[in-house]
């Protein structure tokens with residue numbers, strides 16, 4: 492068992508083209524830090540100084556983690572975490 | 582290999598323009614979903630900025646639509662938004678916030694209300710390249 496992590500297309504270059512990888516249970520930020528050990532560079536694309544970047548949205552199953560405990564949200568085995576860059580411009 | 586042209590059925594172009602006009606004077610935004618660069622469906626999205634000079638898709642709606650697209654085997658062929666008062670070229674903000682380099686960015690300029698201008702661009706590493714739109 493593991494956490495299922497959905498990788499958005501722009502970050503799949505860092506995961507050997509995989510759109511789904513396994514993550515370790517813990518907090519969201521520890522999950523991202525662990526992902527960065529296997530896929531170097533992915534961490535800084537998602538977070539900065541332990542905080543999720545402004546234009547990155549993260550969902551635990553169907554909930555936006557901003558409405559849970561943000562970076563500190565606990566993730567368990569079998570949960571699904573989706574990383575979704577915002578779509579914005581001017 | 583990605584095809585060079587963005588192919589959009591005429592009725593979907595009309596749907597996109599209509600959406601941009603409905604949201605005018607604010608910016609409208611949405612997703613052109615399809616296979617590779619052939620569009621099959623328009624998703625009209627909510628611009629949470631409610632602004633005439635910027636847009637951000639409502640994150641939860643975006644998440645839901647992307648999930649539906651994945652389930653239907655559709656790709657995000659392009660992301661569109663309107664420029665109510667500026668020309669059809671990507672703004673500095675469009676370039677800075679182009680987080681989906683594999684999707685094209687379609688801009689609908691409404692400066693000329695009678696004849697909206699539409700162009701598609703690839704925005705990669707801060708570089709812009711126009712891609713032809715084929716309306717079928």
Ligand SMILES: [Zn+2]
Nearest residue numbers: 580581672675
């Ligand atoms: Zn723009």
